Amino acid sequence: MASRALKRAGVSPELCQRLKRSKIESCKDLLSRTPFEVMHAAGISYQEALEMLESVSRVIAPSAITALELWKRQSDCCLSTSLPALDKVLRGGLPCGSITEVAGPSGCGKTQLCFMLSVVATLPKELGGLDRSVIYIDTESAFSADRLVEIAQSRYPDVFCVKEQVLQMAGRVHVFRELTCQDVLNRLERLEELIISSEAGLIILDSVASVVRKEFDTTLPGNLMHRSNLLGQEATALKYLAHQFNIPVVLTNQITTHTGHQGAAGEDCGGFVTAALGNTWSHSVNTRFIVQYIDSRHRQLLVAKSPVAPFAVLNYVINKEGLCMHDNDGEEVLYQGTDPSLQTIRVRTGLEMDTK
Structure with missing residues (x-):
């Protein structure tokens, strides 16, 4: 870079x-x-x-690499999600050297999943972790050290039953609160030395959409192009860090509403909810998870885009341990559209479920 x-x-x-x-x-x-x-x-x-x-x-300059070298590198390193059903679909977990996005409405557990992944990354390798530190960029002031510790102790009671282990884990999660687009970009461009010095094995950006949507009113002339350029720079920086250090990068994304959508038979389907930041951004991520509501308690995780996994649907609930998957023989979910950016997302409005 x-x-x-x-x-x-x-x-x-x-x-x-x-x-x-x-x-x-x-x-x-x-x-x-x-x-x-x-x-x-x-x-x-x-x-x-x-x-x-x-x-x-x-x-x-980008160096050439053979398919054999790439296959060996990727097969040697995955970050477990600590969700066996999801790991099975992904053939081991989140691939290192690539970007994974989690998109969905508020309350579906995007940040909870980030906390879970942070804990797993610090675990010893014999327990399924990376034995590395975490760089956590928080753009929504949503990071909670108390919740991080609660998930760690609830999910791995045998590991974090001793205070020293909890302190060691928490000390390996480096949190940066960046509240403007330029601050986020500056942080990403200065991460190399910190990754090396702290032996980081995971980068989390929660969320990529938050500051962008607050700063850019895309109805104003020039703002859409400016926003696209900024997102392109962020994507380039994240891809470089993921590839250069062969570590997973995890992002969270918000939702937006599209209008005037037509169904397969040409009928007007009205508005529908999908991942934010547009079609171009959706092609910047390697893997996309969509999280959505089923009802007031149950949620679904859709593997909407992956280089190794087919489209998949997994049900989960959120409790003290974070995300927990039990019964995954739930209802069939049809893929809407030819691109993951067009996958419709179920949101919750009050007590009613919006399935548009």
Whole structure:
């Protein structure tokens, strides 16, 4: 990624300091300069400047990989969801090196699932975890340390029965509260060193839609394009981090209402609820879960998009342990549309269920 610090691209600390005086701190800064500018800023020969530019270019350029290498890498590492039925559908859990999105209405357990995954990531490998830390970016001020601990102790009572184990787990979840779009993007672009120093094995962004929808009124001229550009930058940064460190990235997304939808027979179906941020964003994520209401207590998780799993429907409830799946022989859910961004979502309005 072009925003990578020069020292992460193999440039010596001494040269980094010289270049910094000329405001050249990232790979992007360096590669936007001519060899003559680099030569004068770093105090090196023209040939050395050319070699530095070529070396940095090779570092940030995408490298080729064989299918065999990719298969070995992915088969060696998955993050268990701690939900056996879901892990079975996903062939082991959330794939490392890719982005998983959880979209749905408020109250369906998106943040609860993020807490569960945070706990699992810190567990020892022999217990199904990654034995790594977690980077948790909270854009809705919804993170609750008390709830994190409650889920850990309820879901793994034998592991977290000792206070020291609870403290160790909580100390490995690094929470950043970012409340503007630019703050989120800046945080993502500065995460490399923290991932290395903290040995992070999971990145969570809860939620990707919150700050974007608050800041951009897409009915105003230019805002839709500006929002799309920003989301594109965030997606690029997240994909880079997932691939570079071979770790799973989990995002939560909100819902929106589309109008004027027509059914297969051409009949007018009125408005329908679907994942927010549009069709282009839906193609930025590798795996998409949709969570929705069945009734006041029961919910459903739909695997709407996955490179390894078919469309699947799993029922669950939310309790002290977080999400719990028991009976998954529930009603059939038909896939609406040819794209996961068009999958309709059931929401709850008061005591009535909206199935549009």
